[in-house]
Amino acid sequence: DGGITQSPKYLFRKEGQNVTLSCEQNLNHDAMYWYRQDPGQGLRLIYYSQIVNDFQKGDIAEGYSVSREKKESFPLTVTSAQKNPTAFYLCASSIRAETQYFGPGTRLLVL
Amino acid sequence: SQKIEQNSEALNIQEGKTATLTCNYTNYSPAYLQWYRQDPGRGPVFLLLIRENEKEKRKERLKVTFDTTLKQSLFHITASQPADSATYLCALALNAGNNRKLIWGLGTSLAVNP
Numbered sequence: 001d002g003g004i005t006q007s008p009k010y011l012f013r014k015e016g017q018n019v020t021l022s023c024e025q026n027l028n029h030d031a032m033y034w035y036r037q038d039p040g041q042g043l044r045l046i047y048y049s050q051i052v053n054d055f056q057k058g059d060i061a062e063g064y065s066v067s068r069e070k071k072e073s074f075p076l077t078v079t080s081a082q083k084n085p086t087a088f089y090l091c092a093s094s095i096r097a098e099t100q101y102f103g104p105g106t107r108l109l110v111l
Numbered sequence: 112s113q114k115i116e117q118n119s120e121a122l123n124i125q126e127g128k129t130a131t132l133t134c135n136y137t138n139y140s141p142a143y144l145q146w147y148r149q150d151p152g153r154g155p156v157f158l159l160l161i162r163e164n165e166k167e168k169r170k171e172r173l174k175v176t177f178d179t180t181l182k183q184s185l186f187h188i189t190a191s192q193p194a195d196s197a198t199y200l201c202a203l204a205l206n207a208g209n210n211r212k213l214i215w216g217l218g219t220s221l222a223v224n225p
């Protein structure tokens with residue numbers, strides 16, 4: 001069963017804490033992306049990776065970090081430097097940045 | 112400035128009618144345009160892609176048009192059903208070096224009433 005999985009579905013962050021969102025794909029796609037979605041705003045690109053061991057900042061990378069050690073995995077860490085982390089986070093993958101396939105999302109809430 | 116706009120107000124239509132959603136953009140020269148469907152609390156799902164040299168694309172009850180002169184795409188759902196109720200997003204693909212970048216609209220909420 002091919003696709004993208006994200007975990008957890010809901011994540012709670014305490015003040016000053018770093019949290020990591022998981023994203024795994026078995027579609028054999030080279031490119032992977034992290035987006036943030038807030039009410040009243042379109043999808044905003046946080047980071048993307050076109051190949052293993054390489055990634056680029058998107059439009060709103062501050063307060064976030066990523067790694068791409070394996071083709072299948074692209075975890076996102078929301079650091080304590082991100083002052084407004086409450087949002088719906090979406091991971092996607094694609095071939096050559098055309099059609100993007102999205103995971104089910106992780107909703108991050110601040111305690 | 113560069114903008115991509117979709118109908119901001121929700122669209123309510125009766126079952127069986129045709130739903131038409133618009134996507135307008137300014138100051139972009141997109142390589143292609145895509146439409147996605149998003150249900151509440153879920154990730155977007157790809158529906159259709161139309162390239163700059165194509166005028167129209169169809170897939171079952173869906174039809175997309177792309178007018179690069181008007182800088183507009185129209186998305187039609189014919190014989191609409193309550194199950195079509197969702198938010199529909201358009202995304203422009205721009206050339207960015209050796210890669211492409213997607214610019215997303217805010218989406219239009221569609222409600223199909225039985």
